[in-house]
Amino acid sequence: MSSVLRAGAHVRLRIHWTDRTAHLLLAAIALALVAFLAGPLLAVLAQSVEDAQGRFLGVDNFFAYFETPALAESLWNSVWVSVLVTAAVVPLAFAFAYAIARSCMPLKGVFRTIALAPLLAPSLLSAIALIYWFGNQGVLKDAMRALGIASIYGAPGIVLAEIFAVFPHALMILVTALSLADARLYEAADALGTSRRRKFFTITLPGAKYGIASAAMVSFTLVITDFGIPKVIGGNFNVLATDVFKLVIGQQDFQKGAVVAIFLLAPALLTFVVDRFVQTKQTSMLTARAVPYAPKASRGFDALMTAYCVLVALFVFAVFGMALFASLVKFWPYDLSLSLRHYVLGLVDMEVGSAFVNSLTLAVFTAIAGTFVVFLGAYLVEKTRGADWLRPAVHFLALIPMAVPGLVLGLGYIFFFNAPGNPLHSLYATMTLLVVCTIVHFYTTGHLTALTALKALDAEFESVSASLKVPFWKTFWRVTLPICTPALVDISRYFFINAMTTISAVVFLYSPDTKVASIAILNLDEAGEAGAAAAMAILIAAASLAACVAYLGVGWIVERNTQAWRSTR
Amino acid sequence: MTPGAGPFLRLEGIRKDFGVFTALRDIRLEVEPGEFVCFLGPSGCGKTTLLRIIAGLEAQTAGSIWQGGRDVSALPPAQRDYGIVFQSYALFPNLTVAENVGYGLVNRRAERAAIQARVAELLKLVGLPDSGAKYPAQLSGGQQQRIALARALATSPGLLLLDEPLSALDAIVRVHLRQEIRSLQQRLGVTTIMVTHDQEEALSMADRIVVMNQGVIDQVGTPLEVYREPATPFVADFVGKVNMLAGTIEGPGRVKVGSHSFGGATCNGSAGRAVKAYLRPEDIVARPIAEGDANVVDSRIDKIEFLGSYCLVRVAVAGLEGLPLTVYLSLNFLSEQNLREGSSLRLRILAERMRVFDA
Numbered sequence: 040m041s042s043v044l045r046a047g048a049h050v051r052l053r054i055h056w057t058d059r060t061a062h063l064l065l066a067a068i069a070l071a072l073v074a075f076l077a078g079p080l081l082a083v084l085a086q087s088v089e090d091a092q093g094r095f096l097g098v099d100n101f102f103a104y105f106e107t108p109a110l111a112e113s114l115w116n117s118v119w120v121s122v123l124v125t126a127a128v129v130p131l132a133f134a135f136a137y138a139i140a141r142s143c144m145p146l147k148g149v150f151r152t153i154a155l156a157p158l159l160a161p162s163l164l165s166a167i168a169l170i171y172w173f174g175n176q177g178v179l180k181d182a183m184r185a186l187g188i189a190s191i192y193g194a195p196g197i198v199l200a201e202i203f204a205v206f207p208h209a210l211m212i213l214v215t216a217l218s219l220a221d222a223r224l225y226e227a228a229d230a231l232g233t234s235r236r237r238k239f240f241t242i243t244l245p246g247a248k249y250g251i252a253s254a255a256m257v258s259f260t261l262v263i264t265d266f267g268i269p270k271v272i273g274g275n276f277n278v279l280a281t282d283v284f285k286l287v288i289g290q291q292d293f294q295k296g297a298v299v300a301i302f303l304l305a306p307a308l309l310t311f312v313v314d315r316f317v318q319t320k321q322t323s324m325l326t327a328r329a330v331p332y333a334p335k336a337s338r339g340f341d342a343l344m345t346a347y348c349v350l351v352a353l354f355v356f357a358v359f360g361m362a363l364f365a366s367l368v369k370f371w372p373y374d375l376s377l378s379l380r381h382y383v384l385g386l387v388d389m390e391v392g393s394a395f396v397n398s399l400t401l402a403v404f405t406a407i408a409g410t411f412v413v414f415l416g417a418y419l420v421e422k423t424r425g426a427d428w429l430r431p432a433v434h435f436l437a438l439i440p441m442a443v444p445g446l447v448l449g450l451g452y453i454f455f456f457n458a459p460g461n462p463l464h465s466l467y468a469t470m471t472l473l474v475v476c477t478i479v480h481f482y483t484t485g486h487l488t489a490l491t492a493l494k495a496l497d498a499e500f501e502s503v504s505a506s507l508k509v510p511f512w513k514t515f516w517r518v519t520l521p522i523c524t525p526a527l528v529d530i531s532r533y534f535f536i537n538a539m540t541t542i543s544a545v546v547f548l549y550s551p552d553t554k555v556a557s558i559a560i561l562n563l564d565e566a567g568e569a570g571a572a573a574a575m576a577i578l579i580a581a582a583s584l585a586a587c588v589a590y591l592g593v594g595w596i597v598e599r600n601t602q603a604w605r606s607t608r
Numbered sequence: 609m610t611p612g613a614g615p616f617l618r619l620e621g622i623r624k625d626f627g628v629f630t631a632l633r634d635i636r637l638e639v640e641p642g643e644f645v646c647f648l649g650p651s652g653c654g655k656t657t658l659l660r661i662i663a664g665l666e667a668q669t670a671g672s673i674w675q676g677g678r679d680v681s682a683l684p685p686a687q688r689d690y691g692i693v694f695q696s697y698a699l700f701p702n703l704t705v706a707e708n709v710g711y712g713l714v715n716r717r718a719e720r721a722a723i724q725a726r727v728a729e730l731l732k733l734v735g736l737p738d739s740g741a742k743y744p745a746q747l748s749g750g751q752q753q754r755i756a757l758a759r760a761l762a763t764s765p766g767l768l769l770l771d772e773p774l775s776a777l778d779a780i781v782r783v784h785l786r787q788e789i790r791s792l793q794q795r796l797g798v799t800t801i802m803v804t805h806d807q808e809e810a811l812s813m814a815d816r817i818v819v820m821n822q823g824v825i826d827q828v829g830t831p832l833e834v835y836r837e838p839a840t841p842f843v844a845d846f847v848g849k850v851n852m853l854a855g856t857i858e859g860p861g862r863v864k865v866g867s868h869s870f871g872g873a874t875c876n877g878s879a880g881r882a883v884k885a886y887l888r889p890e891d892i893v894a895r896p897i898a899e900g901d902a903n904v905v906d907s908r909i910d911k912i913e914f915l916g917s918y919c920l921v922r923v924a925v926a927g928l929e930g931l932p933l934t935v936y937l938s939l940n941f942l943s944e945q946n947l948r949e950g951s952s953l954r955l956r957i958l959a960e961r962m963r964v965f966d967a
Contacts, residue, residue: 052667055684499698502665505685506692507712507763518700604702604743 054425057510061423065433068416072436074463075479079451080443083304086297086454104298110282114302117279120194121262121306124201128209128258129251131202135351136213138344140220141243143336150348151214153355155207159587160359160580161540161557162204163267167564167573168361169200170272176372192274200268203358205261206351209254216250217243220332249317256310264303264444267542267557271564279303283446284546293454300447311442359580366574382578385563385571394559395578401473401545401555402538402586409478409485409534410527413437417489418519422501423511434486441483445543448480453547468550480544481537485530492526493519521601528597532590539583614677616641616799617662617767622671624657624823631657633823635671642797644790646810649820650846655803656771658820662801663769664688676766690767691760695776697752699744705731705755706740712763730758733792750781757789761796768793770802774809786813807847811835819843835888841965844886849920851892851933853885854967863964867927870903870957875964882967889920891961892935894953903957907933909949912942923953 054062090096105111138144139151157165173183173191180191188195220243228238244251266280273281279299287296367377386392416437420430440448456467466472496519504514520527542557549558556579563572615638622635632654639645647655660666662673664685672681680688699708710727731737734754736747744752753773760768773789774782790813793800804810810817811831819827819834819842827839838844845852855865857878862871863885875883897904907923910932921937935955937947947953 050668050670050681052664052684053682055686058684497696497698499694499696500700503692503698506663506690508686509712518702521702601702604745
C-alpha cells in the first residue's frame with residue numbers, strides 16, 4: 040500500500056462536544072500566553088534591532104552599545120559580580136543543605152525556616168540593612184575599613200546583599216538534590232570499608248552535581264537580573280539591570296534598553312536550558328526501588344554542622360534585626376530611642392499606605408487568578424485528549440517565563456502595551472496589567488508544581504470517566520481538584536509571596552494610582568528616607584509572614600477536609 | 609445488520625501506525641454476543657492497543673469497528689457502549705466505594721434511591737455488600753479490582769473490556785478472582801474482551817482465545833484448539849510448555865529426528881524437507897508402554913524439577929543428542945519406580961499429537 044493511500048484512509052475520531060470545550064479553553068489559555076508573554080518578548084526583540092523611528096537596523100544597536108564605554112563597563116561589572124556571588128553562595132548553601140539533609144543536627148526545621156526567611160522580603164531589604172551596618176554612618180564601618188574595604192557602596196555591598204538574597208534559592212535546590220540519595224549506595228560503600236571522605240567525593244558529590252550546576256546557574260541569573268539591590272547600595276557602580284532602568288525611564292532610549300535586556304535574557308535562557316536538562320537527569324537518577332538515605336548520628340560532625348548553621352542564622356538575624364531596629368530608631372545615628380515615627384512617616388506622609396494596599400491587592404488577585412489559570416492550563420495540557428499540537432505548545436509557552444528576567448518582561452510590557460496601535464493599550468498602567476504581568480512572571484513554577492501533582496494521578500481516570508459517559512469537568516471537580524488541593528495551596532502561596540516582594544517587572548508598569556509597596560520603598564530610599572524604607576520593607580516581610588501562617592492554616596484545613604482518604608489505610 | 613443476529617462486535621482490517629512503527633496490521637475479528645474472548649500475547653504484541661482502539665481511547669489508522677450493528681469506528685469513547693477495567697483499577701481514591709460504583713449512574717440523572725439500590729445490588733454481585741462507605745485505600749487489591757468491575761458494570765454496558773485486570777494481584781487472589789469474573793460474566797451474559805499475557809489465565813477463562821504476535825493475529829480458537837492444535841510455531845511456543853524437535857520429513861506421516869523416525873504424525877510435504885515438530889510434555893508418556901509399541905525411546909533422567917504432585921523432568925534421549933525433552937511425571941510414579949536423576953527411563957512419543965511446521 041502506498042503511503043498516500045494510507046494517509047487518505049486515516050481514521051479520525053469524531054470529537055465529543057465536551058472535548059471540544061476543553062480545546063476551546065486550552066486555546067484561550069494559549070492565546071493569553073501569546074498576548075501577555077510572547078507578544079511583549081517579541082516587542083523587546085524588535086526594539087533591539089530597530090531605530091527610534093522603527094526602521095530596521097539589524098545588529099547596529101548592539102555595536103553602538105559596545106562603543107559606549109560606560110555601558111560596556113556595566114556588562115563587565117554585572118558579569119564579575121554575578122560570578123563572585125555564585126562562587127560564594129553555592130558552597131555556603133551546599134554546606135547548609137548538607138547539614139539539613141545529611142546530618143542529625145537538632146532543630147533542622149527551625150534552621151531551614153530561618154535560612155529561607157529572606158524570601159519573605161524584597162531583596163533590597165538586605166541592602167538597606169547593610170547600609171545601616173557598614174554605610175557612611177554604619178555601626179561597623181571602621182571594622183570594615185580595617186579589612187581594607189573603603190566603602191560598602193558599590194561592588195562590596197552588592198556582593199554581600201546578593202549573597203544574602205540568593206542564599207535561600209540555592210539552598211532549596213541543593214536540599215532537594217542532597218535528599219535524593221539512595222541509601223543502598225552508602226551501604227555498599229560501608230560494606231567495602233570506604234572512608235567518609237571518599238564516600239563524599241565518590242557518591243555524594245557526583246549525586247548532587249546536577250543540583251549544584253542548577254543552583255549555580257540560578258544564582259548567577261538571579262544576581263545579574265536583580266534590580267533592587269544595585270539600585271539601593273550600588274552607588275556609582277553600574278550594572279546591566281540599573282542601566283536598563285536608566286536608559287528606558289531616564290533617557291527614553293528604548294532601543295539601547297532593549298539591547299541590554301537581550302544581554303539579561305541570555306544567561307537566563309542558558310539557565311533554563313541547563314535546568315531542564317538537569318531535571319530530566321535528576322528524576323531518572325532515583326528509581327522507585329531506591330531506599331531513602333537516613334543520616335546516622337555522629338556527635339562531632341553534627342556539632343560542627345550545628346555551629347555552621349547557627350552562624351548563618353546569626354547573619355540572617357543581623358540583617359533582619361538591623362532592618363527592624365533601623366525602622367524603629369528615631370534618628371539614626373544621633374537619637375537611638377525607639378519610635379514608630381518611620382512607620383507613620385512612610386504610611387501616612389509619604390502615602391505608602393495606599394501602595395501597601397496596592398501590594399496586597401496585587402498579591403491577592405495574583406494568588407487567586409494565577410492559581411486558577413495555571414492549574415486549569417496544566418490540567419488541560421496533562422489530562423485532556425485531542426488537540427495534539429496545542430497541548431505541547433501551551434506547555435512550551437508555560438515554561439518560557441522561567442527563562443525571562445522580570446526586568447525584561449516588564450520592558451516588553453511597556454513596548455507592547457504602550458504601542459498606540461495595540462488594542463490592549465487601555466490596559467497599560469492598570470492594576471489588571473500588573474496582576475497579569477506578575478502571573479506571567481511566576482507562571483512556570485506554578486505550572487510545574489501543578490503538573491507534578493497531576494502526574495501523580497492515575498492516567499486512566501479520564502478514560503474511565505469517558506467510558507461512564509461522565510464529562511471531563513465533572514471528574515475534574517469531583518476527583519482531580521479535591522486530590523490536588525494541597526498543590527493548589529502551594530501554588531497560591533508562591534504567587535502571593537512573590538507578588539508582595541517583586542520589583543523587577545512592575546517597576547516599569549505602575550502609575551501613581553497603582554504603585555506597589557516594593558516600588559515605594561525604592562522611592563523612599565532615593566528620597567533619603569532610609570528609615571522609612573526599612574520600615575516598609577519590614578512591613579512587607581511581616582505581611583508575607585502573616586500570609587505564610589495563614590496558608591499553613593488553610594493547608595491544614597484543606598488537608599483535613601479533602602485528604603481524609605489518604606490516612607485511612 | 610440487526611442486533612441479536614450475527615456477531616456483536618466486528619473488527620475489519622484494523623491497522624495502527626505509530627510513526628513508522630506498525631503496531632497492528634489487518635486485524636479481522638468477530639465476537640459473538642455473550643462471548644468471553646481473551647487477547648493473549650507477549651508484551652508489545654499490540655493486544656492492549658487493540659483493546660484501546662475498541663474503546664475509542666486510541667484512533668486506528670485504518671479499518672472499522674462495528675458494535676451491535678452500529679459503526680462505531682469514529683465515535684469518541686463517550687458515545688460508545690462499554691465498561692472498562694484497567695490494570696491499575698483507576699478507582700477514584702477520594703470517593704467512597706459506593707460513590708465510585710455509582711459514578712456513571714449519577715450522571716444519568718437517575719433517582720437517588722434508584723442509584724443506591726443499584727449500587728447495593730452491584731456490591732452484592734461482586735461479593736462486597738458492606739464496603740460501600742469505605743475508601744478504596746482501605747480495601748485489598750483483589751477487593752479494589754472487584755469494585756472497579758462493579759463500576760464498569762453499573763451502567764449495564766453491552767461490552768465489558770478488561771485490560772490485564774489481574775496482573776497486579778498476587779497469585780492466590782488471581783486464581784480465585786478469575787473464576788469469579790468468569791462466573792459473573794456468564795451470569796450476566798455480557799460480551800467480554802480481556803487482555804492478558806498470562807496464558808493460564810486465558811486458557812481457564814476464555815470461550816475463545818485470540819493469540820497475537822507482533823501486531824497480527826496468529827490464531828483464534830477455543831482454549832483446547834489453541835493448546836492442542838496451535839496454528840503457528842509461535843502459538844505452540846507461547847501457550848503452554850512445549851518441546852521443539854528439529855527434524856526432516858521422511859515420508860507420509862513420518863518425521864525423522866536425530867536417529868529416530870516417528871510415525872503417525874500429521875504432516876505433509878515432500879521427503880527431506882526440514883521441519884520443526886512441537887510436542888507437549890504430556891504427549892511423551894512413561895506408561896502404558898507395551899512390547900512392540902511404536903515410537904518408544906530410551907532416555908536418562910537429567911534433572912527433576914519438583915512442582916508438587918507433578919514433576920517436570922528433563923531427559924536426555926538416546927539418539928536425540930543435543931535435544932533434551934521435558935516430560936511431566938507424577939510424584940507417585942517417580943517414587944513407585946524409584947526414579948532419580950541419572951535413572952534410565954523408557955518413554956513413548958505420541959507422534960499423532962505432534963504439530964509439524966516448516967522449519
